[in-house]
Amino acid sequence: MAEEPLVVEGKRVLGVVPGVPPVGDRKIPDEQESVMVWPHLLVRHAVAALAVLLLVLIVAIFFDAPLREIANPAVTPNPEKAPWYFAGLQELLSHYHPLVAGILVPGTVVLGAMALPYLDRNPDRHGRTRRVAVATFTIFLVAWIILTIIGFAFRGPDWGWVWPWNAWYGEL
Template sequence: MADDPQIVEGQRVLGVVPGKPAVGDEKVPERQKLVFTWPHLLVRHAVASLGVLLFVLAVAILFNAPLKEIANPAVTPNPEKAPWYFVGLQELLSLLHPMIAGVLLPGMLVGGLIMLPYIDRNPARKARFRKVAVWTF
């Protein structure tokens, strides 16, 4: 019965892997593994932020985005126009019954997105074997 768990000081040992330390066994990290936040990480963040800022500035200068007329409090905009993120839903409402287009289809879409982690139950850890997880995220 060498495979049976043994009692060691009131605790039950279920398995020991010989020759390898437990995860996180290293008490003091080696000096070579340490990298300081300043200047290494913060300089990279600053360079990336400046790059994004310059890109947005260049796009704003090159492409004209005209403004609408000055707001008139006497005239309200058309309330029947949905914001851009609801335009697809508004088009569905014009084509289908309101119960289907406004409740059932969006509910099924949200429910399907919530159920995705339970549908893809692949135990593999590598990304090339997790097609659904990689595709959704």
């Protein structure tokens, strides 16, 4: 078996001359330069995936999935809570007619999100010309997050207002 070839930055080299490069020893990478996915991106993705899995595996040690009493069509629990990702929808439902809160609003949001790239024809990706798009998206996002948090943590029996530090009714 021949000697292992010496490889520097993915290229075989015949030899290495010691010394300092004339422009200094720190190389500033070019952001637009293309690099090999293997290993540069794969390593990062692997670490990211492992970190997320580790988080799940640790959280699962400490927090058990809930299991309430067996389903009973004769008793509606009070409060009746949807899963947390629908808590915003449920909060809307307590204020508006189901056709509006349950169908029109979520339907418009989903269809609007799908149509977004065709409505927003501004080719600019950064900066001030995107103010309208960014503001619209942010308003929807923040409104949705607030509704979700209210529905999830601030609602108690009869869908009345409770402070989560007084009584906790959130369900995961």
